[in-house]
Amino acid sequence: MIDRSTSPHRLPDQLRPDLRLVFVGTAASTRSAEVGHYYAHPGNRFWRAIHEAGITPRRYQPSEFASLIELGIGFTDLSKTGVGMDHQIVAETIDVSGFRAKIDKYRPRTIAFTSKKAASLFYGRPSSGISLGRQKRDDCPAEIFVLPSPSGAASGQWTLEPWRELAAWIAA
Template structure:
């Protein structure tokens, strides 16, 4: 990608990978510039979402970002709290997260997934006004779905390794009665 192509992707909206009745809807913070450039969620090479998804048992093999549509066959989907692409999540303000939470609630109510898995506890806290939220299952529901806050798979999240993230994602998989066949 050229610097010009990357810059042109700023503020772009990347279509969700969704369908009605999903078992788990993964919700990122917002698309990266790389995601907006490619049109594929979690596309940055340093993002650990795809390996973690596989290692946790959600998929039978590690999918590539370009294979994101295959998630639907497993009852999985992807959306974001904030739709517009930025170079860094800290370019988003609290009001943008809160508005994203309102939009996400309506989307979840319409799609009716069993679980909403927010990959970024800080984004979840801000979007839903829950300052005490921790990684793991939440007491509240969003749009009728049970909620699980997961670690952000960004390579910038040095507090979590691929292994420890996969363990937390696997906790959700077990709680949801998951097997990789969907």
């Protein structure tokens, strides 16, 4: 766990070279920032989704996020200093170039954005122009997937299918 009283980063990156998958959010939720764990709000579907889709062999708890690196799964956010829901994140805290530098450095096989908002910031286009699932190949060294937000606040857009598509891709 990090000392959030002295660190501007809400959640530590969980990255190392050649991961099979890196989950990328926009920023830490208020709850995640409080406890120092990714996808920590009890209403968030993330941990259930990655298990039900077949990405993990069991259902992990938010406090176990760091142990997923042993499965080849990492975590980061586009804003390491912002906190809150996607629409609350201050634009100046979004660091797409810093994120791209991490991808170039660590070279994961697959990147999965956990919301259309995060993907839209990465691509520099509106969320309405972003489709769920595997994205067209571009200059990024990793395959890219866009997943529906697991946040309880995004219930109207929820489907497990893109998560299953991701699971099938990383298992191949």
